[in-house]
Amino acid sequence: MKPPPFDYHVPATVDEAVALRTADSDAVVLAGGQSLVPLLNMRLARPSALIDLRCVGGLSYVRAGEGGVAVGAMTRQRELERSAEAFEACPILREALELVGHPPIRNRGTVGGSIAHADPAAELPAVLCVLGGRVGATGPRGTREIAADDFFLYPFTTSLEPDEVLTEVFFPKAPSGSGYAALELTRRHGDFALAGVCAVVSNGSARLCFTGVGGRPVLVDSDEPDAWQAAIDPSADATGSADYRRQLVAVLGRRALELARARSAQ
Amino acid sequence: MTRVRVEVNGTAVEREVEPRLLLSDFLRHDLGLTGTHVGCEHGVCGACTVLLDGASARSCLMLAVQCDGLSVTTVEGLARNGELHPVQAAFREAHALQCGFCTPGFVMAVTALLEERRGEKLSDDEVREALAGNLCRCTGYQNIVRAVQIAAGSEG
Numbered sequence: 001m002k003p004p005p006f007d008y009h010v011p012a013t014v015d016e017a018v019a020l021r022t023a024d025s026d027a028v029v030l031a032g033g034q035s036l037v038p039l040l041n042m043r044l045a046r047p048s049a050l051i052d053l054r055c056v057g058g059l060s061y062v063r064a065g066e067g068g069v070a071v072g073a074m075t076r077q078r079e080l081e082r083s084a085e086a087f088e089a090c091p092i093l094r095e096a097l098e099l100v101g102h103p104p105i106r107n108r109g110t111v112g113g114s115i116a117h118a119d120p121a122a123e124l125p126a127v128l129c130v131l132g133g134r135v136g137a138t139g140p141r142g143t144r145e146i147a148a149d150d151f152f153l154y155p156f157t158t159s160l161e162p163d164e165v166l167t168e169v170f171f172p173k174a175p176s177g178s179g180y181a182a183l184e185l186t187r188r189h190g191d192f193a194l195a196g197v198c199a200v201v202s203n204g205s206a207r208l209c210f211t212g213v214g215g216r217p218v219l220v221d222s223d224e225p226d227a228w229q230a231a232i233d234p235s236a237d238a239t240g241s242a243d244y245r246r247q248l249v250a251v252l253g254r255r256a257l258e259l260a261r262a263r264s265a266q
Numbered sequence: 267m268t269r270v271r272v273e274v275n276g277t278a279v280e281r282e283v284e285p286r287l288l289l290s291d292f293l294r295h296d297l298g299l300t301g302t303h304v305g306c307e308h309g310v311c312g313a314c315t316v317l318l319d320g321a322s323a324r325s326c327l328m329l330a331v332q333c334d335g336l337s338v339t340t341v342e343g344l345a346r347n348g349e350l351h352p353v354q355a356a357f358r359e360a361h362a363l364q365c366g367f368c369t370p371g372f373v374m375a376v377t378a379l380l381e382e383r384r385g386e387k388l389s390d391d392e393v394r395e396a397l398a399g400n401l402c403r404c405t406g407y408q409n410i411v412r413a414v415q416i417a418a419g420s421e422g
């Protein structure tokens with residue numbers, strides 16, 4: 001068998017899940033498994049137990065309201081992608097989600113899982129940052145909200161405490177009349193991007209969030225390419241050099257601004 | 267050990283399994299359904315694609331115990347009364363396979379795609395994008411795209 005042995009818990013409520021996390025600090029939460037199971041298969045993760053959230057009620061919903069879209073942590077990425085009311089409130093969500101892996105991955109992968117996993121190349125954390133969103137978390141000390149900008153710390157590391165469970169992700173609406181764009185460059189469609197960007201422009205102001213070029217999503221409140229270059233800290237890997245990623249940020253940033261501005265004019 | 271109850275290709279199955287057993291290994295080793303192939307076992311190649319309650323999923327990225335209460339369709343579950351499923355027939359007609367290793371995964375992904383987009387006309391680009399998560403080392407994809415268009419026509 002590929003994964004190492006672990007205990008397996010199927011709590012029915014968030015409180016039970018929190019109690020299980022509190023009792024065993026080596027236990028990890030299992031959501032859609034699309035990042036965690038590969039890590040188990042490669043034995044890069046060896047948790048004592050998995051706390052599977054699949055039977056926890058009330059964690060799968062998409063609610064669009066005046067202020068934005070509230071999404072339950074266990075909502076599948078594909079469900080959010082196809083939600084008409086989410087598209088109406090935050091159209092950038094669909095454009096970004098279509099870039100996440102492939103349909104079978106998004107059928108299983110959850111919105112909360114992508115946010116909690118905090119891959120610096122992932123699309124959803126960048127959408128959450130560029131919209132100035134927040135997450136809801138429940139732990140033994142109760143429930144709290146964490147602003148996106150305070151949530152993502154380093155690669156695969158967030159400010160969620162080890163005994164907390166992420167329960168909700170809130171994507172605020174961009175100001176009315178604003179334009180948006182989510183773009184990236186990948187070697188093959190559906191791969192993690194070498195670099196990507198989410199942009200929102202409104203009334204002469206521009207906010208961009210770059211992926212794959214730092215330890216976390218890199219948020220910049222400027223349409224100046226020099227400001228983008230000053231904010232990012234790309235590194236090299238098998239898919240591209242740091243210099244190439246700097247070049248991509250210049251090109252993707254410019255294209256995203258053009259597209260977002262064209263959409264805002266309409 | 268954990269008890270899992272699933273419906274596999276229309277038949278109810280109940281087993282005691284280790285929680286770490288992957289769905290792909292459960293299908294192949296415990297149920298003898300070796301039509302589901304495993305290539306990379308980390309989500310990249312798509313060979314292990316099955317349908318879970320009708321939606322495509324990687325069986326190598328799921329634990330068997332996560333499927334409790336769900337229905338699983340594998341490539342063995344597609345043909346009816348000895349008749350190939352339209353997607354299978356189209357793959358044969360278009361010569362969309364050579365060694366056949368990737369084929370069950372493609373057939374399941376295409377089945378889900380055509381179910382979801384029933385009656386719609388798909389461009390070749392859309393087909394390629396929808397199947398970008400399935401890798402084939404033999405065919406060059408040309409005939410696979412053609413097979414999808416044949417199946418889409420015969421179903422629509």
Ligand SMILES: Cc1cc2nc3c(=O)[nH]c(=O)nc-3n(C[C@H](O)[C@H](O)[C@H](O)COP(=O)(O)OP(=O)(O)OC[C@H]3O[C@@H](n4cnc5c(N)ncnc54)[C@H](O)[C@@H]3O)c2cc1C
Nearest residue numbers: 029031032033034035036101109110113114116122166309
């Ligand atoms: C081939 C492939 C390609 C992919 N491409 C992309 C891509 O292009 N872009 C992209 O963004 N992602 C990509 N992914 C990853 C995918 O989006 C995952 O679904 C996502 O990163 C994790 O979500 P999950 O629900 O599967 O979480 P899991 O894998 O179950 O969990 C991931 C991590 O988050 C933690 N966690 C999950 N939910 C909670 C919660 N509610 N509370 C606390 N902790 C939690 C888990 O403990 C674990 O550490 C890809 C995956 C594969 C296999």
Ligand code: FES
Nearest residue numbers: 305306307312326
């Ligand atoms: S074996 Fe499952 S995706 Fe490759």
Ligand code: FES
Nearest residue numbers: 364366402403404
């Ligand atoms: S036919 Fe050989 S891998 Fe696709």
